Amino acid sequence: MDFCVEQTCKLYNIIGYLNGLSSSVPIFRSSSQIASRTMAPPQISSRALSLLLLLAAAAAVVSPAAADDVVALTEADFEKEVGQDRAALVEFYAPWCGHCKKLAPEYEKLGASFKKAKSVLIAKVDCDEHKSLCSKYGVSGYPTIQWFPKGSLEPKKYEGQRSVEALAEFVNSEAGTNVKIAAVPSSVVVLTPETFDSIVLDETKDVLVEFYAPWCGHCKHLAPVYEKLASVFKQDEGVVIANLDADKHTALAEKYGVSGFPTLKFFPKGNKAGEDYDGGRDLDDFVKFINEKCGTSRNSKGQLTSEAGLVTSLNPLVKEFRDAADDKRKETLAKIEEDVAKLSGSAAKHGKIYVTVAKKIMDKGSDYTKKEAERLQRMLEKSISPSKADEFIIKKNIISTFSS
Structure with a gap:
């Protein structure tokens, strides 16, 4: 079983890894001390270099995937989650560790598979951030995977293969569960x-x-x-x-x-x-x-941003509508409808929402924007489909332009 050992990296002042053509190469504190496959720094022994190259080769792996299904534990909450009314499998890792990066997608699949298993927690601890916690449980290399039975803080070290299949088999055996590996559909x-x-x-x-x-x-x-x-x-x-x-x-x-x-x-x-x-x-x-x-407006979580759905060309008319007296708003609404009729694509679709909001304000008064925005926010906080979330966010964004 391969591990990343922190002491080895400290000894040679390794602070990270540089992704090479087919491996990740250790980066040393001195820019003149970059280990490569073809030339070793003179002060590093051949044995040490061999170890470093072994670590480097193992680090040529995928980066950690999103960890929503794996619970990240800290010193503050570890004993609130582990050793309680459910068993726990915990990975003690370091962000710089190549072996940890290789394990990450497999471990995430495990977390996704056991997400609904109430009797088991799949968790991880960042040992760079929580050194004392990792030391407490005897962690000296990364990744270290430990099994904590229900109601116990006495761990059993996992010594098996680091594939999702092997990990799932181990957890099912220890916890008495029968969880199957979840198939992760690809959006590519x-x-x-x-x-x-x-x-x-x-x-x-x-x-x-x-x-x-x-x-x-x-x-x-x-x-x-x-x-x-x-x-x-x-x-x-x-x-x-x-x-x-x-x-x-x-x-x-x-x-x-x-x-x-x-x-x-x-x-x-x-x-x-x-x-x-x-x-x-x-x-x-x-x-x-x-x-x-x-022309999209999403963040890295796939959520629409506060700019989504906005048609900037309508801003002057929205301001005119917002500032107009009640008896003048009908005239401005007609201008908005005229401009929206000239739009195409998604802008035309969103432009129609501008028209609807303006009509609602004229019908229900200026309080409509505040009440509708609050209603939409309550809906967004519920469990809704991604398409519905997009719809509500776009409407909420457009409403905000009428209440600014």
């Missing part, structure tokens, strides 16, 4: 030579395509981020997040000038020749890019 559109043109060259869609190879370390690292990106924009019909196995479909890769992996190309509605994506590869970078290029 998988392209083939047969479907590429009909999807990517569709003039009604903005399409981001990742050309990848299954063996590529960088592609594996990008995979969970790209999946989250697709999930963020899955409610936007005009946005497609797709990928193509360029190692398998080489003709298409060559057609679009793909020479390295992953290569990302954006095919907007107005340029189906495609343009290279050269931005950052964090989720926030991708979300910002899509919002700017596609």
Whole structure:
């Protein structure tokens, strides 16, 4: 079983990892001391270098996925959650640890699978943030996975394989549960030579395509981020997040000038020749890019922002309506209706909401905006579908322009 040992990293002043072509390379405090596969710093022994390269190779993995289904514990709440009326599997990890990064997507699948199992908690502890807690439970390498039976703070160390299947089998055995691994549906559109043109060259869609190879370390690292990106924009019909196995479909890769992996190309509605994506590869970078290029307004959690649905060209008329005396508002409403009739696409759809809100204000008075905004907020706090949430947020945003 492979572990990341904090003492080893401290000994050689390793402060992080640099993602290489096929591995993650340790970054030393001195810029002149970067370990590589071909040249070792003179003060590091060959044995130490071998260990570091082993760690580096294992770190060429995907980054942690969203951890909503895995409970993050702290020193303040650990004993309130663990050792109580349910058993717990706890991963003690470090954010810089390559083995932890490799485990992350498997552990997240485990959390998703056991989410509804009331007798079991799937949790994790960041040992960089909570060193004393990890020390208390004898953690000396990462990741360390421990099983805490119901009502006990005496852990049993997990020594099995780090696949979601093996972890689930262990938890089911210890807890007496019979949980099956949850299938995680993908929001990424998988392209083939047969479907590429009909999807990517569709003039009604903005399409981001990742050309990848299954063996590529960088592609594996990008995979969970790209999946989250697709999930963020899955409610936007005009946005497609797709990928193509360029190692398998080489003709298409060559057609679009793909020479390295992953290569990302954006095919907007107005340029189906495609343009290279050269931005950052964090989720926030991708979300910002899509919002700017596609006119969407979402955050990295997939929620619409306070700008969603707003038609800025209507701002002057909204202000005029807001400031007008009651007997003059009908005249301004007519102007709003006239401008909305000239809009197209999503702006036309949202423009109609402006008209509806203006009519409601004229019918029910200025208090309508406050009461309706409060009603919508109450609805948003309930369990509703993503499409309904989008609908309510857009209406709430538009209402806010009439009450500013």
